[in-house]
Amino acid sequence: MAIDTTHPTTPADRPLGRPRLSRRDRFVLFVLCAAQFMVALDFSVLNVALPVLGADLGMNRSALQWAVTAFALPSGGFLLLFGRIGDLHGRRRLFLTGLALFGAASLLATLAWDPASFLAGRALQGLGAAAIVPTGMSLLTTTFPEGPARDRALGISGTLMSLGFTVGMVAGGVLTDTLGWRSTMGLLALFALLVLPLAPGLLRESRTVERPRLDVPGAVTVTGGLLCLIYALSTAAGHGFGRADVVVALTAGALLLTAFALVESRTAAPLVSLPMLRRRTVAWGNLGGLVTFSMMSTVVFVLTLYLQDVLRLSAFETGLVFGVQGVLSVVAGSYTPKVIGRFGARRTLIGSLAGQGALVTALLGLNTHGWSVGLATAAVSLASMCHLGAIISYGLTVTSGVPDEQQGLATGLVTSTQQIGITVGIPLLGVLATTSTDLLSGVRTVLGLDAAIVLAAAVLVALGLRSGREGSGAVEAEPVGSR
Template identity: 40%
Template sequence: MTQTTLTRAGRPAPAAAPAGREAPGDARRWWGLAVLGLSQLIVLLDGTVVNIALPSAQADLGIGDGARQWVITSYALAFGGLLLLGGRIADLVGRKRTFLTGVAGFGLASAVGGAADGAGMLFAGRALQGAFAALIVPAAMSLLTTTFTDPRERGRAFGVFGAIAGAGAAAGLLIGGLVTQYLDWRWCMYIAVPVEVVVLIAAVPLLSDTGRRAGGRLDVPGAVLGTAGLAAIVYGLGEAESRGWGDPLVLGLPAGGVLLLAAFVLWQARTPHPLLPLRILRDRRRAGALLTAGLAPVAMFGVFLFMTYYLQVVLGYSAVRTGLAFLPLTLAMITGSTQLAARLVPFVAPRTIVVPGLLTAATGLLVLAQAGTGTPYATRVLPGLVLLGLGMGSTMMTVMATATAGVDPQDAGVTSAMVSTAQQVGGAVGTSVLNSVAAGATQGWLAGHPGAPVTEATVHGSSTALWWVAGLLVLTAVPAGILLRSGGPRQGAGRA
């Protein structure tokens, strides 16, 4: 067992850099962080950049209303469904090698989508983007985890990485508006190609890996069960808005997905080479961090969904102005991540940051829920977005650092993938439920107010959904406060 030296404060002292590894202050590692952050930015940006461009792409390629959601769903399904597999591949094949493969593949997939001459080719390009993103994200996070081990540097590194991750989705809306309005929707896909070329060139000299896990094997049955289960749940709930909650497909697929995931857990407990070693989940703090990572992003998904429509349809904003309206949210998330959480993580228990962060974000949602058809942006939307950004930025940075702290190097990739999987799947499931809540509230309001403007009913439905997600964040703060009671998981807590 490795012996750990403690400082007078009782915290692990930074270990001396092994031969061939950079010292903790080596500037090259911080340039490597910039490369990892840029790759994370483009992956998350591509998750939202097509939202504003979707009407133009639909008209250009003749995509029917019943199929247009696949432009978004194909990316989310491939990304969320394959993250665990991508994390284990990173652990077995090598993190740097997996990262480079994912970056190259993502660039090629973006070119395919941008050159699409029909709906099928665009859907395929988006699905390939999601599949290669499932390689990039866990490899990048595990490289970050194994590179920055000093508590102070780790907090700073995760603060920067978390801010970039949080900014990606909001930046996608702004860039999507600019590109769609002044260029062409295809550039929403092409934009990733030159960025990934830069990342690929810079990553080769700047990133280093601790090696691969000797004697490991890929758990193919586990990969099939886990990926199929997640995909069934996300796809089934994603169809709820168009088909209705009573549709056999909407009811059957999530139920089947739950059964597949139960079989996945049973298989992981029995196989000698599991895709997801269950020992990772035995630490109370890591389990609490993953639970929070799955529930908190529902707030961001819901705000992007409802506030984009509110700004463009109700307030009459253009695509570019809508993107600009989200910038305060981005800046607030960066501030919460780098200036609040990153400074506190090395010194306080995670719940000291996460619980106030969740409550602050919930307060922001309640402010946004008060916005009406004639409400000025500055009096309701702006303060709501700022509060939401501060709360979510500090919460998600702390959750990422806590979930990946103390895990053994051979499990770093799959642990990182668990964080991203929780975010993607939780957000996708939450969005489907919120859509249903908003639709029901809208229809109920119209039934009780015959002849009233549709925009007023829509605002009522969106406000109702925002109240629900604010309540979810308050409820999430309870287990977070119980489980995240001390610093990050113990070093080696992930060991068998």
């Protein structure tokens, strides 16, 4: 049976106004968003510096993707587990622990003396991020009550997370050219050092009231499954699917994730609510979010290699290209709520995905000529505007029509989709460029696959939500397969 989405408390039905926040609320929002911004910054600040870093530490081009994957494995693999531990034993406590670990790991990466010490620092950064992101989002949703205040807080958080990725590209270029690649990791250590002292006095402890037991079988299977899957995809893209470790990892990942689904269907306090995933808006909205995050991060990664290694731009010049992207992302963030108010979250999500895919397709025209800089700047900047539209609209699509008592589950899935999306894109496709004998050909291959995946997702989301109806931006939250 379809759920009535005309109820005035559903998130997508509420006006997208600008509610007044108290002074303390603004400080809390600043701390939580600063931490999320810092994590997003970490996903990109090193990208521009990779060629310089590789030369300094003795890492060849095919090994550079592990600078990204070493962070991606723990940040994606432990996300759900740490989120649940925070729910049970204290979100504030785990958030502060994650911040401290992230800062110490950033210092280790800054002082790295060889590839092993650097990758160890990156892995510990990822572990810290896995604690910061879900607990930070939970602290945000428990601090700001259901309604316009929470909508505004979630909108600011989502915009800053996307903006952080872009700002990282600019900052990475400036810092690498002026102070060297180590300063990019030093910036993250400094960021953590500034945020950590402010958080304890502002954040209040938060945990679930019922305090159910930790779903240990679910935690073990999903964490192991994600780790195996990310490792397999990262390795297979560069060495093929025939390697023994890839086959073993893929098989183990599939078995563990299947076991996770079985465990979650039988446990009283699951890490992921399977009935929630059967809602049309939740299932298809999260698919759109997963694709837009993973594919846009891949575009930025391969364009960085293209601009520096093919067109021979400096790290600073490469950062300026992505600076334009950042400015237009801010513009998109201010106008997207108006677009959603007129056309609805579902149509905005579908249109944004289609626009992102079309503009990435335009990047297939890149070549060795200087005018390609203009094409890259224009296409990636406009694609980022569509990307930000997809981010905001998918969050509203997922939470639309969900009862108030289940909003925490819905927003938790939104957070997981964001983090996993940013995590898997580069290991899945980006390595095809780093391991190609002809970098330009490899970049075009990645961009073509990227565009095809985004456009296919737009079609799938449109078909999946075809029975939805909209009113004031709401979409029907009918369970998948209910017809």
